[in-house]
Amino acid sequence: MADHVITRDMPTHKRWDVDIEPVLTVRPGDTIAVETDDFAGGQVSRDSTHDDLLALDFNEIYPLAGPIFVEGAEPGDALAIEILDLHTRGWGWTAILPGLGLLADELTEPYLRVFDLSRGDTTSFREDILIPLTPFMGTMGVCPAGASAVAVMPPGRFGGNMDTRQLVRGTTLYLPVEVEGANFSTGDAHGCQGDGEVCVTGLECPMRFSLRFNVLKGRTLPPWRYEFVTPPGSLQAPSDARGYFVHSALGPDLMTNAKNAVRGVIDWLAREKGLSREDAYVLCSLAAEPISPTMSRSLLLAAPSVPRPRRIPAASIFGTGATPLASFILLSGQWTTPTPAPRRIAISSSSTRTQCAATSDGVRRPCAARCRTGDAP
Secondary structure: OOOEEEOOOOOEEOEEOOOOOOOEEEOOOOEEEEEEOOOOOOOOOOOOOHHHHHHOOHHHOOOEEEEEEEOOOOOOOEEEEEEEEEEEOOEEEEEEOOOOOOOOOOOOOOEEEEEEOOOOOEEEEEOOEEEEOOOEEEEEEEOOOOOOOEEOOOOEOOEEOOOOOOOOOOOEEEEEOOOOOOOEEEEEEEOOOOOOOOOOOOOEOOEEEEEEEEEEOOOOOOOOOOEEEOOOOOOOHHHHHHOEEEOOEEEOOHHHHHHHHHHHHHHHHHHHHOOOHHHHHHHHHHHOOOOOOEEEOOEEEEOOEEEOOOOEOOOOOEOOOOOHHHOOEEEOOEEEOOOOOOOEOOOEEOOOOOOOOOOOOOOOEEEOOOEEEOOOO
8 A cells, every 4th residue: 555645636736846736745665656637738539529639728738747856856966756556547548639749740620539548457449550659757856956947848957848758657766856856746647659759649547656755865976868778678579579560761950851751650550450540650659669760970870660460559769770771671671670570769859850870879768858868889
C-alpha cells in the first residue's frame, strides 16, 4: 500500500513556479500512488470529433500533479524517482493538431483517433495492426530555481516535458535538485509513443501510477542532463525479433532529412498497408522512432523505421553505423535492418520547432528545443 495518494480531484498546476505550494510532503523512501488526466486536461473525450480539436484551450494543457516536497532534498543533491507501476485507465487518443507536428505544412486538418486500452497490453490501430502499450509519464520534473510561471514545455535541466518513452515501470530517473524539497511534479501520461512523437501527440491518456522517492546527497548533475536506469530487456521484443522497415533521407539539413524520412515511411504504409496519409502519420507518432542523425562527409542521415511482420506490433529506429550506405539492406522488395538488430538509441525531435544534433561525448541529453540526442553506438 502506498504511503501517500494524489487523486485527480486534487489541485494541479500548469507552470513551473517556486511560489506554488506543495500538495504533499514525503520522506525519502516513501511511495506515492498518483492519478492524472491526459495532457489536454480532459478536453478530449471518447465522443470527441475531429472538429472538437479546433476548440482546444491551450492555456489548460499540461495539468501536473504536485508539487511534492521531499524532505531533506536540497540544491546540489539529486532526486531519485523510482517508477514502480503504471496503468492506463481504459482509453486514450492521438491527434493531428493543425499547425503542429513535423509535417504541419502538409497535413493541415484536425484528425482524431480514439483507442480502447482495456486489454492492457496492446491496442488495435486496425484489425491487422496492434500496438503494444508501454505506459510512461511524459512530464516529470523538479521546480527550477527562480522559476516564475515557466511553461511546462520545453524541458530543461530540471527534467520536465521530456517525453522519454524509456521511463517505464522499473526505471529510476535522476534529476538535479534546484530548490529546497525539490518540488517534484508529473503529468502528460502516454500509453505509448514513438521516439519523436512526429505528429506532436502520442497515445494521450489518463493514468494511475506509483512512485518512490530517494535523495542522493551531494550528487550534482551537469546542466542539461538527466539520467535514468532502465530494467533489463527490450521495450519491444516482438518487433526486435522480426526486423524493421527503414526509410532513410540524406542531405545537409537534418530537419529536411527528418521530414523526407517520415514521408517515406508514410508512403510505404499507404502503399503496402493501405493506410490513409493521416493514419500513417499518426501511426508514425505512436510507433515509429525517428530520427537518427549520422554525420559522414558533412552529410546527415535520418532513418525512421517500422517493423515488417504480418501484424505490425510497433516500430523502432536504430543507429545507422559508420556510413549512410551501411544503414539498411533490401530483401524481397522490403527494406529491413540486418540481424542482429543494432542497439536502440534515444534520439528524437517532437515538432516542427525542434531539431536534433549528435553530441560528441555520447551522453543522452535534452537540448533547449525539446529533443533527446546521442551518438550512434
